[in-house]
Amino acid sequence: MKIVLASSAGGHLTELFELLPQDLNKDKFVIFTEKNDRTSKLKNKTYFFKPLLYNPFPYFPALLRCIKILRKENVNVLVTNGAEIGLPAIIAAKFLGIKTIYIDISAAATIRTLAGKFSYPFSDIFLVQYPEMARHYGKRAKYVGGIV
Amino acid sequence: MIFVSVGTHNQEFERLIRKIDNLAKEINEEIIIQRGHTKYIPKNCKSFKFDSDLKPYMKKARLIIAHAGIGTTIEVLRKLKKPLILIPRQHKYGEHINDHQVGMARHFEKKWGVKIIYNIKDLTSELIKRYDRITPMNDKKLIMIRNYLKGAILGEEDER
Numbered sequence: 001m002k003i004v005l006a007s008s009a010g011g012h013l014t015e016l017f018e019l020l021p022q023d024l025n026k027d028k029f030v031i032f033t034e035k036n037d038r039t040s041k042l043k044n045k046t047y048f049f050k051p052l053l054y055n056p057f058p059y060f061p062a063l064l065r066c067i068k069i070l071r072k073e074n075v076n077v078l079v080t081n082g083a084e085i086g087l088p089a090i091i092a093a094k095f096l097g098i099k100t101i102y103i104d105i106s107a108a109a110t111i112r113t114l115a116g117k118f119s120y121p122f123s124d125i126f127l128v129q130y131p132e133m134a135r136h137y138g139k140r141a142k143y144v145g146g147i148v
Numbered sequence: 149m150i151f152v153s154v155g156t157h158n159q160e161f162e163r164l165i166r167k168i169d170n171l172a173k174e175i176n177e178e179i180i181i182q183r184g185h186t187k188y189i190p191k192n193c194k195s196f197k198f199d200s201d202l203k204p205y206m207k208k209a210r211l212i213i214a215h216a217g218i219g220t221t222i223e224v225l226r227k228l229k230k231p232l233i234l235i236p237r238q239h240k241y242g243e244h245i246n247d248h249q250v251g252m253a254r255h256f257e258k259k260w261g262v263k264i265i266y267n268i269k270d271l272t273s274e275l276i277k278r279y280d281r282i283t284p285m286n287d288k289k290l291i292m293i294r295n296y297l298k299g300a301i302l303g304e305e306d307e308r
Contacts (some may be wrong), residue, residue: 001302011218018290018298019294021297021301040192054276079301097160099303101301103293108251109248109255110255125300129293130255144293144296145216145287145290145291146289148256148261148285
């Protein structure tokens with residue numbers, strides 16, 4: 001079972017680690033993120049991507065690179081909570097028929113996230129962390145608990 | 149000791165730091181502020197910009213006053229179980245890129261009974277001196293989502 005976590009390098013990645021079942025071997029997860037002081041020290045196999053921010057153009061090379069890596073790594077499941085490389089990664093995984101799980105960030109208690117909006121069509125499982133947030137995205141969005 | 153923390157977000161939170169600095173004159177307890185990207189430097193209490201680990205300060209503190217960041221809140225309410233007052237960063241004051249901290253603060257208030265200050269005027273020296281309520285946060289919801297994710301990842305329960 002090979003699992004990829006795709007997330008921006010700050011609080012998003014911290015939260016993703018916190019949300020995942022603690023009895024899975026965390027060190028085996030493959031990470032897609034940006035390089036910083038913390039992510040460069042991760043024990044995990046990590047692929048670094050340049051920051052994408054809100055500029056649409058770097059998304060295409062990032063998407064192609066995601067497809068290439070996901071193929072090579074023979075990935076079974078992709079988990080993302082959005083931001084940065086999350087969107088290209090979930091599109092690439094969906095395209096390759098890899099199971100995709102999107103988890104909306106816990107900061108989104110009242111406000112819909114852009115990452116969630118764009119990732120929704122590419123998700124097999126779409127989770128929000130507050131019961132009231134499900135209606136902001138679509139019928140498949142569900143609440144099964146959250147970090148707080 | 150009272151520990152005040154505004155996290156690592158790259159916008160200022162002068163509204164809180166200045167207020168604490170003013171109140172420090174009326175409070176006889178040591179106050180330490182982690183001021184982050186706020187340029188204003190408190191005159192009436194100790195402060196520092198960042199530290200690689202804030203836990204030792206939180207462990208030592210009697211009361212923690214902080215921005216409504218998720219990391220701080222979990223650390224204080226779930227792990228340390230100490231009194232906490234949260235002041236959400238607000239977009240209209242240039243303290244964050246949107247009002248998600250206000251949204252989270254409302255959730256913490258409603259769900260866990262956390263003390264939230266929306267208007268900085270409501271943060272008084274009286275409140276700080278006497279505040280000792282502990283509103284622990286359990287991890288039921290966290291265990292729920294972890295169990296669900298385990299099933300989803302291992303392909304045991306796609307639909308529920």
